[in-house]
Amino acid sequence: MTGGNERGVAGGARLPESDSTVDGRERRDRATTVVSRALADRDSAAFVHAGTDRDPGIRYSCPHPVTELTAVAYDGTAGEWLVRSAADAERGHPAERLASALADRGLEGTILTPPRVPHDAALYLEQAGFELASTDALERARGTKTAGEREAVATAQRAAGAGIRRAAAVLADATVVDGGLAIDASDGGPDPLTPARLRTAIDEAVVGAGAFPAGNTVVTPGSSADADAPLRPGDPIVLETAPRGPAGYYGGLARTLVVDGDGGRERRVHVGVTQSFRSARSMLTAGTESVTAVEADLEAEVRSFGFSDGDAIETRVAGVGLEPRERPVAGGDEIGPGTVVRLDVAARVNADSWIRIADVMAVTDEGERPDWLAAPSQSLSPTALLD
Template sequence: MTGADDRGIEHGLPADGPSPSALARERRENAADVLASTLETRDATAFVHAGRGREPSIRYCCESMPHGRTAVAYDGTTDEWLVRSADASDGHPAADLAATLADRGPEGTILTPPHVPHDAALYLENAGFEVASTEAIARARATKTTGECDRIAVAQRAASAGIRRAASVLADAAIVDGRLAVEDGNGDTVPLTPARLRIAIDEAIVGAGAFPAGNTAVNPETVSHPDTDADREALRPDESIVLAATPRGPSGYYGGLVRTLVVDSDGGRERRVHVAVTQSFRSARSLLTAGSASVHTVAADLEAEVRSFGLDDSDEVEATVSGVGLESCEGPIDGSDEIEPGAVVRLDVAARVDETSRLRIADVVVVTDEGERPDRLAAPAHSLSPAALLER
């Protein structure tokens, strides 16, 4: 099921938003706006990147998805994009592109991402250019176009379908000898293991038109790898079950959801931690409504809100904030990065319930203009109860 999950990227599957060419134009126009300003500020001639065609930064700049080694340039003197790929170049695509830029006449500085391959930088230098680094493409990717938001929403709906499918399985589960059990396809009662629940989530994700991409996890803190003893051990009704899904849509954009469910919760600390974590999301969205804020500020606000419900320094609380797009975790991601209007970010909060379990929730939100509350992309309720999640 996951072995073929790259075949639909930007071709071969039903559209999940604007056409691939329209989406590519949106991305290139956004990148060109950022690059043109950066080139002027830095008194540079062009921007060049090189790498494998599937690398997100390469794909972001290309009209169609290239394969193999690829070099892409934005010529600031002509406002033009140039692409060279291995199947259309006699030598290295970066060498071909460097020669093309040199033949055009402009001299001076070429800007590249900090992680551009060393050989590509040497080809540019050998062609007579000075090379300097820029984070311009990372900045361009940190805010999403309308088409990109549509593609992320598709993946997020698939993630929601997967989580809801897991909630349905849990809601229908029986308790046998203190463990959860379900009926298999033959009408027999079998233990409900993390492996069975993960398969159910993946099937729902595929049914919703996306790919699990090998990212689905049940109790990721304790079940780190499939087919381990923990993966095959039946789940308990009185313990929290963490469900994490990070599917990829057919155009290559990711979603990301985490929910924690308990079949037979007795309340107590578990309920208090749940209220604290869910309230932290409301607080962070209010913070982002007031204007742009840094990744560090939003993460600190999430953690502070959780701790305000009586969790002290000895309690483990973890809050992470990052962008979502062509990668499941991308900019804005560093603590000092500003979360600007147009950013799509994943808010992920976890807190310890007891020595053996944690409660964790993650959502994806679209940051809109100042004064407007960020939109939460398709997601099930934050309920602890599987049945309650399905009702909302």
């Protein structure tokens, strides 16, 4: 098998066609291009990785669903991918069998592997006579998304939006009882609305939208109150969720909502934060920028609304895909056409509360405005998210 031909795999497992075949071919072509360049630049014989379905690198480089321990290699000389799986009828560790297959092909010298290749897999490769060197080629390949990957992120992001809107609906219907927010209980009486209850509401909506909360839902009350205490009117409540969609890709969304807010500083902070997203979008429309440059632009835009160096402002920009945070993630990584990134901005209102917003942006061709993926209203008002 060479290039994007996914119907057969040399020397073993046959990759069945599935609903992800087309996208799998595109991903494999991307991986082939980046890995081949790394092998040529470092005069190496092959690239090898091993792991389970929990490893995003394995899921990315295998165009079929992975359910068992799997070892995958790219033979740079033959221009061919090889796969060995624990599900195969052959006995032995997949990495051991793959190492033997590479040696039988006459390959020798250096093998490139991801830095986090399992220790036992590394030992099998060394026992077969290869020297190992680490590469981030696969992570770099994953930094540019195919159309199918972008839609998979958008699917997860729509589920995130469903969760945030459910929370907004709960907050919009809440009443104030003894200084705290309450919702109607099954017996008709008021029931305290706690962060845990609101988090459960978000997770239920995420599941209802076909995604998995993945333990990434957080509700941060805008006060120093105990986490089990009722949420309070007038406090900024930060809602964050990063669900995993059915294809294994993540979304990432954060909103800050206030019930019966009185404006003031929270309003000014909110305006600065929301405007920073518009500024970053314009910046990336003009051309490719580094993570550091976009983070700096987000902060500068917030500060332009009258905030001093002493005012706490936090910005984070990172790719999103098979992991909640992936390439581009380091300061020097570039954000350009084909990247999908999460922009996260937070600014302090007072000692106990923040205004925080996070959205996912897909960067298309240079000169075109990047797309926000399934982004609900950024308003502080819960009712605004229900329109």
